[in-house]
Amino acid sequence: MRLIEKANKEALQRMLEAEPVLSDIVPAGEVISGLKGRRILHAGPPIGWERMCGPMQGAVAGAIVFEGWAADLDAAFKLAAEGGVEFHPNHHFDAVGPMTGMITASMPVFVVENRRFGNRAYCTVNEGLGKVMRFGGNDESVLNRLAWLRDVFGPELAKAIRARDGIELKSIVARGLSMGDELHQRNVACSSIFLREIAPSLARTCGDTDRLADSLAFIAGNDQFFLNVAMAMGKAIMDPVRGIRGSTIVTAMCRNGTEFGIRTSGTEDRWFTAPVEMPEGLYFPGFSEADANPDMGDSTIVETIGLGGFAMAASPAVAGFVGAGSPSSAASFTRSMGEITAGQNPEWTIPALDFAGVPTGIDVRLVVESGLAPTINTGIAHREPGVGQVGAGVVKAPIACFEKAVLAIAEELEVA
Amino acid sequence: MRLIEKANKEALQRMLEAEPVLSDIVPAGEVISGLKGRRILHAGPPIGWERMCGPMQGAVAGAIVFEGWAADLDAAFKLAAEGGVEFHPNHHFDAVGPMTGMITASMPVFVVENRRFGNRAYCTVNEGLGKVMRFGGNDESVLNRLAWLRDVFGPELAKAIRARDGIELKSIVARGLSMGDELHQRNVACSSIFLREIAPSLARTCGDTDRLADSLAFIAGNDQFFLNVAMAMGKAIMDPVRGIRGSTIVTAMCRNGTEFGIRTSGTEDRWFTAPVEMPEGLYFPGFSEADANPDMGDSTIVETIGLGGFAMAASPAVAGFVGAGSPSSAASFTRSMGEITAGQNPEWTIPALDFAGVPTGIDVRLVVESGLAPTINTGIAHREPGVGQVGAGVVKAPIACFEKAVLAIAEELEVA
Numbered sequence: 001m002r003l004i005e006k007a008n009k010e011a012l013q014r015m016l017e018a019e020p021v022l023s024d025i026v027p028a029g030e031v032i033s034g035l036k037g038r039r040i041l042h043a044g045p046p047i048g049w050e051r052m053c054g055p056m057q058g059a060v061a062g063a064i065v066f067e068g069w070a071a072d073l074d075a076a077f078k079l080a081a082e083g084g085v086e087f088h089p090n091h092h093f094d095a096v097g098p099m100t101g102m103i104t105a106s107m108p109v110f111v112v113e114n115r116r117f118g119n120r121a122y123c124t125v126n127e128g129l130g131k132v133m134r135f136g137g138n139d140e141s142v143l144n145r146l147a148w149l150r151d152v153f154g155p156e157l158a159k160a161i162r163a164r165d166g167i168e169l170k171s172i173v174a175r176g177l178s179m180g181d182e183l184h185q186r187n188v189a190c191s192s193i194f195l196r197e198i199a200p201s202l203a204r205t206c207g208d209t210d211r212l213a214d215s216l217a218f219i220a221g222n223d224q225f226f227l228n229v230a231m232a233m234g235k236a237i238m239d240p241v242r243g244i245r246g247s248t249i250v251t252a253m254c255r256n257g258t259e260f261g262i263r264t265s266g267t268e269d270r271w272f273t274a275p276v277e278m279p280e281g282l283y284f285p286g287f288s289e290a291d292a293n294p295d296m297g298d299s300t301i302v303e304t305i306g307l308g309g310f311a312m313a314a315s316p317a318v319a320g321f322v323g324a325g326s327p328s329s330a331a332s333f334t335r336s337m338g339e340i341t342a343g344q345n346p347e348w349t350i351p352a353l354d355f356a357g358v359p360t361g362i363d364v365r366l367v368v369e370s371g372l373a374p375t376i377n378t379g380i381a382h383r384e385p386g387v388g389q390v391g392a393g394v395v396k397a398p399i400a401c402f403e404k405a406v407l408a409i410a411e412e413l414e415v416a
Numbered sequence: 417m418r419l420i421e422k423a424n425k426e427a428l429q430r431m432l433e434a435e436p437v438l439s440d441i442v443p444a445g446e447v448i449s450g451l452k453g454r455r456i457l458h459a460g461p462p463i464g465w466e467r468m469c470g471p472m473q474g475a476v477a478g479a480i481v482f483e484g485w486a487a488d489l490d491a492a493f494k495l496a497a498e499g500g501v502e503f504h505p506n507h508h509f510d511a512v513g514p515m516t517g518m519i520t521a522s523m524p525v526f527v528v529e530n531r532r533f534g535n536r537a538y539c540t541v542n543e544g545l546g547k548v549m550r551f552g553g554n555d556e557s558v559l560n561r562l563a564w565l566r567d568v569f570g571p572e573l574a575k576a577i578r579a580r581d582g583i584e585l586k587s588i589v590a591r592g593l594s595m596g597d598e599l600h601q602r603n604v605a606c607s608s609i610f611l612r613e614i615a616p617s618l619a620r621t622c623g624d625t626d627r628l629a630d631s632l633a634f635i636a637g638n639d640q641f642f643l644n645v646a647m648a649m650g651k652a653i654m655d656p657v658r659g660i661r662g663s664t665i666v667t668a669m670c671r672n673g674t675e676f677g678i679r680t681s682g683t684e685d686r687w688f689t690a691p692v693e694m695p696e697g698l699y700f701p702g703f704s705e706a707d708a709n710p711d712m713g714d715s716t717i718v719e720t721i722g723l724g725g726f727a728m729a730a731s732p733a734v735a736g737f738v739g740a741g742s743p744s745s746a747a748s749f750t751r752s753m754g755e756i757t758a759g760q761n762p763e764w765t766i767p768a769l770d771f772a773g774v775p776t777g778i779d780v781r782l783v784v785e786s787g788l789a790p791t792i793n794t795g796i797a798h799r800e801p802g803v804g805q806v807g808a809g810v811v812k813a814p815i816a817c818f819e820k821a822v823l824a825i826a827e828e829l830e831v832a
Contacts (some may be wrong), residue, residue, distance in 0.1 A: 178733045179595040179605050180767070189595050192608035199615050200633035209620060217616035316767035317594045327767045351596070351732035351743045352768060 003413070004365075007247035011265045012342045012361045014244075015305065018237040019115040021166040022229055025125070025158045027150070029105030032093045032122060036105065038069055038085045043101025043298045044256025045271040046089050049080050053257035053293050055136025058385020059100035060085070062138025066146055067104050073138060091252055091263075095122040096235045096298035098227060099134035099381055100257070107146065108154030112169065112232040114240060121235035125149050126228040128221065134297070135381045135388040156215050159205040160198050167197055169233045170347055173307070176226070177358070178351050182315035183230045184299060184308030185322055185377040185392050190226035195219045227299065234301035243268050248409055249342060250362040253304050253374065253397055257296035257381075262401045264364055266409050274400035279380050281393015282323040293383040295395045300376050306345050306358035309375035309394060310337040314350045314358075322377050324394045333375050334359060340366040340374065364409070367402040419829070420781075423663035427681050428758045428777045430660075431721065434653040435531040438645055439582040441541070441574045443566070445521030448509045448538060452521065454485055454501045459517025459714045460672025461687040462505050465496050469673035469709050471552025474801020475516035476501070478554025482562055483520050489554060507668055507679075511538040512651045512714035514643060515550035515797055516673070523562065524570030528585065528648040530656060537651035541565050542644040544637065550713070551797045551804040572631050575621040576614050583613055585649045586763055589723070592642070593774070594767050598731035599646045600715060600724030601738055601793040601808050606642035611635045643715065650717035659684045664825055665758060666778040669720050669790065669813055673712035673797075678817045680780055682825050690816035695796050697809015698739035709799040711811045716792050722761050722774035725791030725810065726753040730766045730774075738793050740810045749791050750775060756782040756790065780825070783818040 029035050040063055042056060052060070057080070064076035064085060079085060090097050097103055102124070109122040127145055131137035161167065172193050179189030199216060206212040219225050238251045247265035254261055260276040263269065276294045283289070302308040312319060313334035316327035324333065331352065337359040338344075344357030362374055373396035380391040445451050456479055458472060468476065473496070480492035480501060495501060506513050513519050518540070525538040543561055547553035577583060588609050595605030615632060622628040635641050654667045663681035670677055676692040679685065692710045699705070718724040728735060729750035732743035740749065747768065753775040754760075760773030778790055789812035796807040 175604070188591070189605060189608070192605070192612055195612055195615065196608055196636040199611065200629045200636060203619065203629040203632050204625060213616045213619040216619050220612040220616060320767070320771075326770050328770050351736070354742050354744045355736070 003246040004248055007244045007266060008249050008342050008361065008363060010244050011241050011247045011249040014241045015237055015361055016345060017116050018240070020169045020233040020236045021113050021115055022110060022161060022169055023113045023166040024111040024161055025108050025154050026111060027105065028103050028107050028109045028122065031109065031111060032095060034093050035103070039088060040085050041088050041090045041093055041095055041097070041101070041103040042256060043090060043097050043099065043296060044254045045259055045261030045273050047256045047258055048087065051258050053296065054383050054385045055293050055381045056100045056257050056296070058136040058138050059102045059133045061385070062133050062142055063102045063104050065138070066143050067106060090298055091254060094120060094235065094239065096231045096301050097124055097134070098126070098231065098299045099297040099379060100136060101298050102133055106150055108149055110229055110232045112229070112236040113166070114236040117240035119236060119239050121232045121239060123228045123232035123235070125153065126222060126225050129389065131388045136385045137388050138386055152211055153215050153218060156202065156206050156211055160201040163201050163205050169229065173230065174348055177311060177314040177348055180315050180317055182308055182311040182318050182377060184227070184302045185379065186315050186318040187226040187230065188223040190230065191219065191223055194226050194229065230307065231299055231301050234305045237305050238301065241265050246409070246413060248364045248406070250304055250364060253300040254298040255295045255300065257293055260295065260398050260401055262397070262405060264405050264409065266412065267405060270408065272401045272404040272408065274398035277395050277398055279378050279393035279395040280323065281380055281391050282321070283391035284389070287382070287390035291382050291390050293381040295378055296381060297378070299378070303374055303376050304362065306341070306348060306360035309333055309377045311350065311358045312375070312377070313353050318377060322392045322394050336372060337375060339370050340372050364402040364405040367399065368406050371399065373397045373399050419662040420664055423660045423682060424665050424758050424777065424779060427657045427660050427663045427665040430657045431653055431777055432761060433532050434656070436585045436649040436652045437529050437531055437582040438526060438577060438585055439529045440527040440577055441524050441570050442527060443521065443570070444519050444523050444525045444538065447525065447527060448511060450509050451519070455504060456501050457504050457506045457509055457511055457513065457517070457519040458672060459506060459513050459515065459712060460670045461675055461677030461689050463672045463674055464503065467674050469712065470799050470801045471709050471712070471797045472516045472673050474552035474554050475518045475549045477801070478549050478558055479518045479520050481554070482559050483522060506714055507670060510536060510651065510655065512647045512717050513540055513550070514542070514647065514715045515713040515795060516552060517714050518549055522566055524565055526645055526648045528645070528652040529582070530652040533656035535652060535655050537648045537655060539644045539648035539651070541569065542638060542641050545805065547804045551795070552801045553804050554802055568627055569631050569634060572618065572622050572627055573614070576617040579617050579621050585645065589646065590764055593727060593730045593764055596731050596733055598724055598727040598734050598793060600643070600718045601795065602731050602734040603642040603646065604639040606646065607635065607639055610642050610645065646723065647715055647717050650721045653721050654717065657681050662825070662829060664780045664822070666720055666780060669716040670714040671711045671716065673709055676711065676814050676817055678813070678821060680821050680825065682828065683821060686824065688817045688820040688824065690814035693811050693814055695794050695809035695811040696739065697796055697807050698737070699807035700805070703798070703806035707798050707806050709797040711794055712797060713794070715794070719790055719792050720778065722757070722764060722776035725749055725793045727766065727774045728791070728793070729769050734793060738808045738810050752788055753791060755786050756788050780818040780821040783815065784822050787815065789813045789815050
């Protein structure tokens with residue numbers, strides 16, 4: 001038991017000591033060395049084509065056309081079904097992606113360095129609302145936007161970020177928490193702060209008026225722009241926490257739309273999975289639960305570092321948006337997550353809780369003992385390919401994942 | 417009594433129907449027709465040179481040098497003391513200014529149109545932190561910044577605003593309130609949103625990289641940038657509320673550093689004044705109450721429209737900044753201000769209060785009956801000219817102003 005406590009203390013310390021810095025944005029193939037041939041990275045634990053949900057299959061087909069491996073969507077579906085592409089989880093390649101989480105070689109990815117530990121993590125650029133690949137969209141408008149991100153936005157933003165020697169992220173998150181963001185379903189403050197940080201650099205490094213104005217307008221037009229930066233940050237913070245013998249701290253939570261998977265520090269690269277749950281939430285006009293796909297995406301990495309549902313108290317406005325009850329009761333979610341975490345983050349505080357730190361470091365033992373599943377704020381995708389987002393809600397991580405993890409750690413320590 | 421209720425209902429309705437739009441930024445002399453010759457507009461009710469506090473005298477001297485009416489500060493002090501310049505309150509010229517509130521002809525001012533009622537109001541550009549004229553600063557750095565605002569920033573921002581047919585302000589405030597701003601001592605969200613709104617236009621209308629990058633950096637570097645826009649908005653909202661016979665609603669609250677003055681709708685242009693109070697707050701390192709100037713500025717126009725101290729519940733973080741108690745108790749200020757106001761603003765809501773509207777329309781009768789003075793969040797200036805801001809705090813409007821106003825309205829109605 002003393003071993004576990006010591007291991008978890010070390011895990012929490014590594015999380016709090018992280019120094020995540022947005023250092024670049026580059027085509028994924030240039031930084032993820034394994035991303036070659038006809039490989040597609042996806043959200044969640046490992047999954048093959050047959051078991052993929054509708055929106056993920058739709059996104060895969062779009063990604064295949066985007067990379068030029070098939071001429072159209074029909075050919076792309078055929079190629080995928082015949083085993084013509086190889087699938088891997090983002091998490092196996094230092095990466096994360098929201099919802100379907102597609103990453104292919106030519107897509108630009110944010111590079112977040114953890115300067116304390118020297119590791120890097122990657123995430124694609126948030127595409128905005130409406131028809132987008134992360135929600136299973138794959139039509140011409142989706143692919144054209146991705147092409148613009150690849151050809152214009154990525155290269156221009158890269159020049160601006162490099163001119164600044166990177167952008168320190170922890171302080172942006174700290175400010176965002178004091179401005180009503182919880183960093184999962186609400187990133188309006190951090191997205192705005194990011195624009196403030198980058199706009200003057202972008203103006204200096206971009207030589208073309210249209211490219212500059214379009215790039216500024218793209219960031220300014222997307223309240224969720226910062227989510228993908230926060231996700232890469234989360235991955236960069238958690239990766240150095242892996243492999244502490246005996247530690248019961250969760251290092252990753254993610255969903256592929258079919259299964260929910262977690263990893264713990266002490267069990268390194270093993271996945272503990274269970275069928276993923278349906279979010280409970282609010283639907284956009286014209287949609288209902290009948291349209292909803294089960295929970296999906298690597299974005300739960302933000303809950304893993306104490307944000308999202310764990311930081312609900314910072315964001316009374318989001319409680320209404322995700323249908324989690326009255327805004328004034330948002331604090332109860334954060335207090336509840338305090339019962340399954342190893343500590344608080346003194347750098348990420350919540351003004352409305354008199355600057356208490358966000359609950360940090362999910363301990364699988366506490367989840368199992370208390371029966372309190374991690375609360376996740378999430379977007380809801382349509383279950384069919386090509387439709388897009390239909391709502392937002394709250395979902396619980398399946399307890400079964402945590403029970404399996406506890407058993408595995410217990411076995412491992414017993415054997416030793 | 418029925419007359420007063422009806423008049424106040426009309427007053428509140430005019431406040432809520434306002435449609436404030438930032439439509440331009442131009443040299444003050446071009447839009448304020450009375451601003452000619454050696455005239456200087458200042459914050460608060462009318463005051464002459466002799467009774468002006470230290471920082472206001474310092475600012476006046478700086479403004480004189482800035483306009484070229486004297487060669488240096490010594491000559492400027494002499495000129496002012498000898499009656500060589502004419503002083504008028506901003507409020508007499510459709511204008512407002514923070515702290516010392518200096519407006520002279522060549523300073524650029526925001527133009528906010530109330531499109532529902534056709535009136536316009538003006539406020540200078542927020543200079544940022546440190547040594548600034550609004551806190552009594554008057555050295556070369558202060559005057560150089562004002563020259564840059566006049567020669568570069570004002571003209572560039574004007575092009576961007578005109579290209580957009582104005583910027584609608586109520587929705588920016590609504591978003592700011594859901595992001596922790598109370599719009600007086602905390603404007604970080606609205607300043608960020610403003611930058612998001614204007615950056616793409618600025619990129620398109622500004623032909624020069626340095627001027628563009630410097631202008632973006634100036635907005636991005638000042639969390640209080642939006643305060644002055646909000647003040648012009650407040651003035652534009654309240655001016656059409658003047659002159660409703662029998663109305664006991666406050667149309668202006670302001671301070672010149674010596675006296676606090678209010679106006680009510682029913683008594684039109686009369687000022688009801690009382691000695692201004694000292695703020696209670698927190699001081700920057702190296703300063704204390706002994707350094708503080710009494711309360712100053714036209715910025716209390718934001719409390720007049722339900723923001724600032726009245727919207728404290730939206731901004732737990734500011735409660736700590738101004739020394740108003742624990743952040744979690746911020747809501748008590750807003751609830752208390754609900755007892756002296758005519759209604760709530762359904763467009764400006766506070767998530768943490770389950771989206772209750774900000775308390776709106778200060779009724780002088782309720783202030784006198786309840787003994788609850790309007791709560792104002794304010795910056796604190798050093799009492800000597802040229803030093804600058806030394807802290808931030810909360811100050812109460814003197815009850816005597818409200819007692820005088822109640823008596824005046826009673827007399828007027830009795831006589832009639």
